[in-house]
Amino acid sequence: MKLRLLPHPILTPVLALIWLLLVNSLSPGQILLGLILGWAIPVFTLRFWPERVRVHKPLTLMRFLAVVMYDILVANLAVAALILGGPKHVKPAFVRVPLALRTDLGISLLANTVSLTPGTVSAWLSPDRSHLVVHGLKVNDPDALIAEIKRRYEAPIKEVFEPC
Amino acid sequence: MLEMMLSVLIVVGALFTFIGSLGLARLDDFYTRLHGPTKATTLGVGALLIASVLYFSTRGEGLSLHEILVTLFLFITAPVSAHLLAKAALHLRVRSIAPPPPEAEEPLADTRVRTGD
Amino acid sequence: MLSIAVSIAFALVSGALLLSLWRLLRGPDKPDRILALDTLYINTIALLVLLGIHLSSSLYFEAALLIAMMGFVGTVALCKYLLRGDIIE
Structure with missing residues (x-):
């Protein structure tokens, strides 16, 4: 009821x-x-909205939001510098990020976060939802970028919304 | 002091808006151009809206927070439209500097079979 | 001080509008043009907010909010059209 x-x-x-x-x-x-x-x-x-959203660790969520805000600011300075530097300084690449998240909410939150932060835009989600293809503006080391996304954004989202 | 802060916010916001559009006009392929408007412009407009909140709240007519709504809305919608644009570009096989992931360009990669081109 | 800042900002945002317009006219691909339109409406929001500060009037807020919503719906509809060849299935 x-x-x-x-x-x-x-x-x-x-x-x-x-x-x-x-x-x-x-x-x-x-x-x-x-x-x-x-x-x-x-x-x-x-x-x-059949699913009910549950927030499991509000403190982790707060910390995650603070990290994202900080990254948005830094990301913008970095992207602005790259744009002013001109086309020669960018080194774009597509990277495939394997996903540990399973729910719609988790995946869309991760995709949006990735689009808002350092020089990356989420471009494509594989139909079986196992990979997110991300386009990076300046990628020197794809593996480091993947590890960074997984550690910085995916881990807290999983902790807050999918703790199982 | 407040006026100083307002002026800085306004100029910085407008500068970011300009840099975002500069990226759009200047960079070489569609995927790199996508980065300028989605990030720099969103933050620039965000800064301008914060300046607007400060300006209207300090005129002595009480708090005016409804500009926050526009900021919030932009921050929610910007990544969504960027993702859709990137997906559409992959679908149309737009020229790219970076080699695109092969599976994303398959015609049947979408969950549904597309009809009518 | 504030009026000088607003003048500089007007010039910068107008420059941004012109650059987006250039990209809109030049293309070369359809997604480029949609991206340029998307940028144009976000720049327009910036211009409206500036105008509100310049004229000390909060009337322009509603216009900015409406443009933000309609612009987003327009971008999504255009992308959907490119992806599926149809908007409402």
């Missing part, structure tokens, strides 16, 4: 917060309306 009434406990406060940001107000009426929307939208769109 609990599952039917509140299918996504994390989504409700997030939706309420987005509503408050959208109307740019903190009046009690808007908070109430935000909470109602946050409750109603997950209930009525339940068929699109």
Whole structure:
């Protein structure tokens, strides 16, 4: 019964917060309306979200978010320097990253993180979901890049969302 | 002091936006061009939006945080569109400096058989 | 100080728009043009935010949000078209 009434406990406060940001107000009426929307939208769109998201280690998640933020900043400086250096300085390559993640959520989180961070864009996911093909802007050592992605991003995602 | 910070944020944001587009215009093949707009431009616009939050919040009319929504939205959508563009380019066999992975270019590599080209 | 910074930023973002437009016209491949369009709309968001600061008006925020959403949907629809030859299956 609990599952039917509140299918996504994390989504409700997030939706309420987005509503408050959208109307740019903190009046009690808007908070109430935000909470109602946050409750109603997950209930009525339940068929699109059959899986229930569970966060297992909030602290690891926080640390992961901090690492990603830091990497986004550094990545941008590095990419900006490469672009200003011109086409001669880039050394692009495709690398295949074997995946240990199994769920939709985990894989899409990893792909998005990879796209946002140092000179890499996720380009293609093999149909059997065993490999993610990543395009790197400057790849000197493909194996080091793969190891870095697996250690820095995949391991924490697996720990937080797929602890089995 | 605040004005100083605002000015720096605005100029840095605009500079990153410019560098992203410069990468788009300057680099040699599609896959390397993809990097400029998805990263530099997103961060540049993010910095501009933070500057906007600071500017409107300090005018004495209370907090104004709704620009954060646009930032959030851009940071969620930029990797998705980059991934789709890369996938479409692999599918169309766009010229690439780096040798593309052979299995990704197979016509049947997609889970569904494509129809009608 | 702020007005000088906003002027410099206007020039930089306009330059970015021109560079994206150049790529849009030149191609050479379809994904290049879609990427250029994608960049153009993100640059437009930057321009609108700057205009909002310049005119001290928060009216432009709604326009920026709408462009962000519609631009993303447009990019996804175009990519989908390239991948499948069809948008709605």
